[in-house]
Structures are given as structure tokens and as C-alpha cells.
Amino acid sequence: MSNVALEVRDLVKSFSLDGATIQAVDHVSFQVKSGEFVALVGPSGSGKTTMLSILAALLTPTSGQVLIDGQDLAQMNEKQRVKLRREKIGFTFQSNNLIPYLSARENVEFMLRLNGNLDRAARLRSDELLARLGLAERLHNLPAQMSGGQQQRVAIARALIHNPAVVLADEPTASLDTERAFQVVETFANLIHENERAGIIVTHDLRMCQFVDRVLQMQDGKLVRIYEDKKEILELARGTIH
Amino acid sequence: MKSVSLATYLAVKEVIRNRGRFLLVALVIALITLLVLFIAALGEGLATGNRQYVANLDAQLIVFLEKSDYVITASRLETKTVKSIRRVKGVDDAGAIYTSNTEIVSLAEPLKVSMLGVEPGRPGMPTILEGREFRTGEARETVIDRNVALRSGIQVGDLIEIRSTQGTEDEFFELEVVGLVDGQSYFFQPTIFVPPATWEKIRPQSESELTSDTPFPSIIAVRLVEPSQTDVMSALLMEKVSNIEVTDIETTINNIPGYSAQQGTVQTQGIFTLLIGILVIGGFFQIQILQKVPQIGVLKAIGASNGVVGLSAVMQIILVTALGVGIGGGLTYLFSLGFPPTIPLTFNGERSLIAVILLLLIGPFGGMVSIIYAVRIEPLKALRLG
Numbered sequence: 081m082s083n084v085a086l087e088v089r090d091l092v093k094s095f096s097l098d099g100a101t102i103q104a105v106d107h108v109s110f111q112v113k114s115g116e117f118v119a120l121v122g123p124s125g126s127g128k129t130t131m132l133s134i135l136a137a138l139l140t141p142t143s144g145q146v147l148i149d150g151q152d153l154a155q156m157n158e159k160q161r162v163k164l165r166r167e168k169i170g171f172t173f174q175s176n177n178l179i180p181y182l183s184a185r186e187n188v189e190f191m192l193r194l195n196g197n198l199d200r201a202a203r204l205r206s207d208e209l210l211a212r213l214g215l216a217e218r219l220h221n222l223p224a225q226m227s228g229g230q231q232q233r234v235a236i237a238r239a240l241i242h243n244p245a246v247v248l249a250d251e252p253t254a255s256l257d258t259e260r261a262f263q264v265v266e267t268f269a270n271l272i273h274e275n276e277r278a279g280i281i282v283t284h285d286l287r288m289c290q291f292v293d294r295v296l297q298m299q300d301g302k303l304v305r306i307y308e309d310k311k312e313i314l315e316l317a318r319g320t321i322h
Numbered sequence: 323m324k325s326v327s328l329a330t331y332l333a334v335k336e337v338i339r340n341r342g343r344f345l346l347v348a349l350v351i352a353l354i355t356l357l358v359l360f361i362a363a364l365g366e367g368l369a370t371g372n373r374q375y376v377a378n379l380d381a382q383l384i385v386f387l388e389k390s391d392y393v394i395t396a397s398r399l400e401t402k403t404v405k406s407i408r409r410v411k412g413v414d415d416a417g418a419i420y421t422s423n424t425e426i427v428s429l430a431e432p433l434k435v436s437m438l439g440v441e442p443g444r445p446g447m448p449t450i451l452e453g454r455e456f457r458t459g460e461a462r463e464t465v466i467d468r469n470v471a472l473r474s475g476i477q478v479g480d481l482i483e484i485r486s487t488q489g490t491e492d493e494f495f496e497l498e499v500v501g502l503v504d505g506q507s508y509f510f511q512p513t514i515f516v517p518p519a520t521w522e523k524i525r526p527q528s529e530s531e532l533t534s535d536t537p538f539p540s541i542i543a544v545r546l547v548e549p550s551q552t553d554v555m556s557a558l559l560m561e562k563v564s565n566i567e568v569t570d571i572e573t574t575i576n577n578i579p580g581y582s583a584q585q586g587t588v589q590t591q592g593i594f595t596l597l598i599g600i601l602v603i604g605g606f607f608q609i610q611i612l613q614k615v616p617q618i619g620v621l622k623a624i625g626a627s628n629g630v631v632g633l634s635a636v637m638q639i640i641l642v643t644a645l646g647v648g649i650g651g652g653l654t655y656l657f658s659l660g661f662p663p664t665i666p667l668t669f670n671g672e673r674s675l676i677a678v679i680l681l682l683l684i685g686p687f688g689g690m691v692s693i694i695y696a697v698r699i700e701p702l703k704a705l706r707l708g
Contacts, residue, residue: 138623138702159627166625179332179617181339193331194625196324222339238624 084147085245085278086112086135091144093130093301104130105141106301112246112294117272117279119289122298128282129250131298135280136169136248137161149245166194170239170247170277174254177235178223184210184234185219191242202241209237213267229260236268240275247272249281253288265291290317328626329633336634337641344638347606348646354599355650355681356657358592360667362677363658365588367666368510372584373575375438375508381445381543382552384574385416388565392577394421399539399566406563407542412555414547417444418539420518422525423511427494428483429474436508437484439521445543447515453478453501460519465501469512472663478502484514489529497524509578510666544568592677596684603688607639611692615699622701632697636686639693643685647678 093105104127112118120128133139134146137153146153148168156164165171170191178187188206192198210219213233223231232252239247249268253261265281269291272279281292289295295307295316307313337344376384385407390397399418407416420439425432440446442455448467456463466476476482480499485492497516506513516524522537546555556568569577576582611618618631654669661667686693 133702136623162622162625162627165623169625171624173620173623177620179620181336186335191624193328 083114084111085114085116085149086280087145087147088131088135089145089147091131091134091146092142093127093134093139094142103301105134107144108298108301108303109144110296110303110306112278112280114245114278115273115276116294117269117281117292118294118296119292120280120282120296120298121284121286121289124284125300126298127301128298130301132248132250132280132282135246136171137165167242168245170242170244172232172235172239172247172249172252174251178231178238180223183220183222184215184226184230184237187223187234188237188241191238195242197242206237206241209241210234212271213237227260228255229264232256232264233267236264236271240271240277243275243277245278247277247279249279251282251284253283253285258287261285261288286319287317289313325627325629325633328630329637332621332630332634333637333641337638344642344645347603348642348649350602350606351599351643351646351681351685352650352653354595354602355647355678356653358595358599358677358681359650359654359669359674360657361588361592361595362673363654363667363669365585365592366670366673367668368584368588369581370505370668371507371510371666372578372581375436375448375506375513376571376575376578378448378504378506379445379543379571380449381417381545381571382549383544383546383556383559383568383570385542385544385559385563386567386569388567390567392567392569392573393579394540394574394577395579397540399542401536401538403563403566404539404542407544407559407566410555410559410562412547412551412558414545415445416542416544417441417446418518419446419541419543420521420525420537421508421540422521423509424484424486424514424524424526426470426474426476426482426514427485428481429476432485433470433474434511435470436511436513437521437525438508438513438515439518439525439537439539440515441518445545448503448506450501451503453499456500456515456517456520458517458519460523461517462495462497462520463500463516464497465503465515466499467503467506467513467515469505469507469663470514471502473512482514484524486524486526488527489532493524495524541574596680599681599684600688603639603643603685604691605688607635607689607692608695611635611696614696618696618699619701619703622699628697631699632693635689635693635696639685639689640682643682646685647681650681651678 088108088110091105091108095102095104120131122128134141148164182190185206188210189198192202215230215233218226218230253264256264265288295313296303297305307316386392386397387399404416404418407413417440422437424437425434442458456465470476476499478499478501481496482499483494483496485494518537522535552570559568560566621631658667658669
């Protein structure tokens with residue numbers, strides 16, 4: 081846990097709506113190191129999804145800087161941002177995560193194809209990762225033939241297979257039952273730690289925070305509190321802190 | 323190169339995994355192909371049936387009666403005109419052509435044919451493939467075209483009987499088939515050729531025409547010494563010979579009654595079928611892209627470029643269109659084997675090739691809107707993050 085994989089400096093994102101300016105992200109700064117798993121929490125409209133979209137190079141900030149692996153997103157054109165997403169970022173979404181006509185193995189390998197790294201060794205690594213996620217028997221299944229939890233685990237494998245600097249997860253447990261949600265986030269946390277990636281999970285379910293190293297709490301676009309103490313984080317996850 | 327390989331991978335995988343849906347579209351394209359190829363073949367068949375004899379003439383110019391507007395049925399020349407034309411400098415040879423219709427009745431089912439009176443060895447007489455040319459004078463001999471032979475089974479050496487209405491009576495004449503020529507359809511009918519004097523004797527004619535024994539040619543086919551000098555020779559002939567108008571083969575064909583209107587109708591049908599194809603293919607791929615918006619959003623979010631997404635859509639369209647056109651081509655061939663020769667279908671290589679190229683182009687053209695739409699999808703909105 082040493083290198084800074086992601087750095088956000090005084091980030092602002094404002095939108096115009098019916099003549100009024102809305103500050104969706106309001107002067108937010110933080111860092112995430114390699115091997116660190118961070119949760120971004122907050123009520124609806126707090127700005128966490130906007131923040132994730134900016135971190136994923138899908139949305140341009142109004143001001144401030146985002147550095148991924150030392151590269152400033154603001155200095156990049158669209159083509160460079162696409163390249164950055166492909167090489168440096170791993171992504172899992174709430175739903176519609178996988179390409180429906182590719183099998184579990186093909187979905188994971190697609191990330192390697194995109195980066196031109198699909199060789200024999202990479203294929204083995206992909207199969208090992210899927211096996212590690214309990215999907216050894218599901219390699220040839222299409223997404224429609226898998227449960228929501230299994231699909232999320234394939235998406236996690238896809239997000240990690242190309243060794244990105246940052247892995248972003250947007251409400252990955254939203255469509256899962258509690259037991260499967262815990263399994264998915266725990267596995268995710270373990271892989272982030274083992275592979276020394278910087279992970280950020282956006283969640284509205286505070287119980288998931290028990291698996292993270294740090295919690296960033298947002299409200300009205302501002303970063304209002306950071307939980308770093310493991311004891312405090314566990315209390316937050318148990319619901320004793322609000 | 324990487325984009326092409328990625329796009330191919332995505333396109334092929336999707337088509338294979340959703341083969342039922344894509345096969346259905348390919349079958350729709352196949353039916354459109356079948357229709358377009360049949361319309362093209364029908365157009366060619368009708369055109370051939372109308373113009374085959376005139377188009378194959380060993381001549382560059384056709385002489386008509388003055389003010390007949392180059393319409394064969396409206397032209398009736400003087401017998402001596404052909405001699406006058408042969409005397410004009412620059413004319414290699416000229417042959418009178420006498421046109422009428424008759425019916426071969428010595429068959430299980432009577433066959434309507436064009437009966438043309440032509441002079442052996444002169445322009446207007448087609449090349450003999452089998453047997454010999456008929457003798458001149460009032461010889462009761464005929465040369466038949468291949469279409470007559472195909473439809474009736476008549477062979478060289480056979481005797482045929484024809485029926486002509488002369489005055490108010492039906493008259494029957496027997497002719498010996500002495501030769502066979504290639505397909506020479508005229509006015510949608512297969513053709514038999516007879517000497518001019520025989521033609522005058524056995525052709526259908528009205529009561530008043532029965533008193534005359536002089537055959538009047540409809541047109542005269544003129545072969546030039548210099549085949550390229552059609553304009554000069556056309557003007558010279560009209561200057562030297564009175565009461566005539568002269569034109570080239572192409573104009574003669576276009577003035578065959580109904581020819582241009584018929585070809586225009588068939589071509590319009592073909593164009594409308596292609597337009598329907600564009601709409602069907604465009605509609606299908608647009609609906610498909612709309613269904614795939616989130617999926618395209620994921621692809622773009624994880625780093626697939628617009629080039630990969632767009633190219634994949636193009637390849638899928640090309641793949642499905644090519645499959646559909648291939649199936650359609652095969653079906654057309656199979657169907658064509660079962661059609662009787664009475665249906666005027668001619669599968670001309672050039673026309674069919676143009677139709678196939680147009681069909682292959684309508685896919686990408688029809689899918690263009692959906693391709694543009696796919697390229698413009700914003701991942702943020704597609705994933706409902708924005």
C-alpha cells in the first residue's frame with residue numbers, strides 16, 4: 081500500500097438546470113493508493129455517481145484535476161480517454177454488465193483482446209481468475225445462463241484481468257440478495273488487496289463498508305467525512321453510526 | 323487492423339449466438355433477392371422476347387416508310403425500294419423483311435409464332451446452325467428458331483402445318499423445316515422464317531389483299547461497308563431514296579410498340595423492391611441497435627472505440643446481407659430450373675450481377691442510420707450514469 085493510483089484535486093462539476101447552476105461535485109479532493117479499497121457512500125443526489133463518472137473518464141469536470149496513475153484526465157482528448165479506460169481502468173456496473181452474446185470466459189478475455197494482450201498465458205490467468213471467483217464450471221455459459229451474482233463475479237474478473245491501476249464499481253450489489261451481495265463485495269475486496277489495485281465502490285448499502293479500508297461520505301456534492309479507523313468503519317457498517 | 327479484428331470478433335460472435343434472429347432477417351433479404359432477380363430476369367426475358375431478332379440483325383441501319391415514326395408495324399415499303407437502297411454507295415447489302423404472325427397447328431397444343439419473310443443470304447436472314455437455308459421462290463420450306471424447337475420439339479426435317487386467316491376463311495399450309503437458327507424472338511413470339519414469295523402466299527391477309535401477289539416489306543435491313551458511318555449513311559440514304567426514313571438498330575428496338583413502357587415498368591418494380599429492401603433492413607438494424615444501447619454503452623465504457631462499435635455494426639450488416647443474397651441467389655437458381663419456357667425469364671449475367679451488387683449495397687445503405695446511431699451512443703447515458 082504505497083503508490084497513489086488515483087488522485088482527485090479540488091474537483092468541481094456543475095450542471096445548469098432550468099437556469100440554475102447545480103454543484104454536483106463541490107471542491108472534492110482525495111487520494112486512493114494501490115491496494116486500497118475505498119467506499120464512496122452518501123444519499124441519493126449526493127454526487128457519488130457523478131464523481132464515479134468523472135473518475136471513469138466518462139464525464140469531464142468543470143474544474144479541478146483527476147490523476148490516474150499519474151496521468152491528468154483534463155489534458156487528454158477523447159481518443160486518449162478511451163485508451164485510458166481500456167488500459168488503466170476496470171469497471172463494473174449495476175446491471176447490463178456483460179456482453180450478452182459472449183460466454184463468461186469470452187467476456188473476461190474481451191478486455192485482453194481490447195488491449196491486444198490475449199495470449200496463452202493471459203487465457204490461463206483469465207480461467208484461473210474465474211475459478212478463483214467460483215466460476216470454473218461456468219466458463220462457457222452465456223450471461224443469460226448465469227445468476228445475477230455469477231454475472232457480477234464475471235464482471236469483477238473482467239474489471240481486474242488487464243491489471244488496471246483503478247477498479248471502479250457502481251452499486252455492484254444493487255440487484256443481489258444480501259448473502260450474495262456480501263460474497264461479491266468480499267471477493268472484490270480480497271482481489272483488490274491481493275492484486276494491489278486501487279478500488280472504489282459506490283454503494284448506498286452501508287453494510288458493504290465492512291470490507292473496505294476507507295469510507296468517503298458525500299453529501300450535496302461535498303466530501304463531508306472520511307472514515308479511516310477500522311473500528312469506526314465497522315460501526316458504520318453495523319448501522320451504529322449514521 | 324486491431325479494430326477490424328475486434329469488430330469482426332464481435333460481429334461474428336453475435337450473429338452466431340443469435341443465429342435464429344439473424345437467419346430470419348437473412349431469409350427476408352433472400353426473399354427480396356429472389357424478387358429482385360426474378361424482376362431482372364423478367365425484364366431481360368421480356369426485352370429479349372421483344373427485340374431478340376432485331377438486336378441480332380447483321381445490319382447497322384433499318385429503313386422504314388416515311389412518317390412511320392420508326393414503328394415496324396406502321397411501315398410498309400415499296401418492293402422496288404430495296405433495289406434502290408442496294409445501289410447507294412456505301413451500302414454493302416440490304417435485305418427486305420416481311421412481318422406477320424401465324425400459328426403452328428400440327429402440334430398437340432397450337433403455338434403462336436412470328437412469321438418473317440426474309441431473303442436467303444441477305445441481311446435479315448439469321449445464321450443457320452443446323453440444316454440449310456430455304457430455297458427462293460415459292461418454296462414451302464421454313465427455317466425455325468431455337469425457341470420454336472424448344473417449345474414444340476420440332477426438328478429439322480419435320481413437316482409443320484400453319485393456319486392463316488385469309489379473307490374470311492382459315493387456310494392451312496404445310497411447310498418443311500429445313501434449318502434451325504439461334505433464338506430470334508420477335509414481338510414476344512418465337513419465329514419461323516420463310517421466303518418472301520411463300521410469305522405473301524401463306525400470311526394472314528384481308529379480303530382486299532388477296533388480289534395482290536406482290537409482297538410489301540415492312541422494313542429493310544441495311545449492312546454498311548463502313549459500319550461506323552451510320553449517321554452519314556442514314557442521311558445519304560434518305561437523300562437518294564424517296565419516301566423512306568432511316569434509323570439505327572437501337573432506335574428501332576426502342577420503338578417496338580410497348581418496349582420502352584414495358585422496360586420502364588419492370589425497372590420501376592425493381593427499384594421499388596430495392597427501396598423496400600432498404601427500409602426492411604434499415605428498420606431491423608435500427609430496432610436491434612435500440613435494444614443494444616446499454617450493451618454498446620458497456621463496450622464504450624470499458625474502452626472499445628467508436629471505430630470498433632461502428633465497424634462491428636457494418637460487418638454484421640454485410641454478413642447478414644451477403645448470407646441473404648447468397649440464399650436468395652441459390653433459391654432463384656433452383657426456382658428457375660422449374661419454370662416452363664413459356665415464361666419469359668432470361669437470367670442475363672450482367673443484369674443479375676448489377677442486381678446482386680445493388681442488393682449487397684442496400685444492406686449497409688439501409689443500416690446506415692443505425693450505424694450512425696450506434697457510433698453516437700454516449701456510454702454515460704447508455705449506462706444511465708449521467
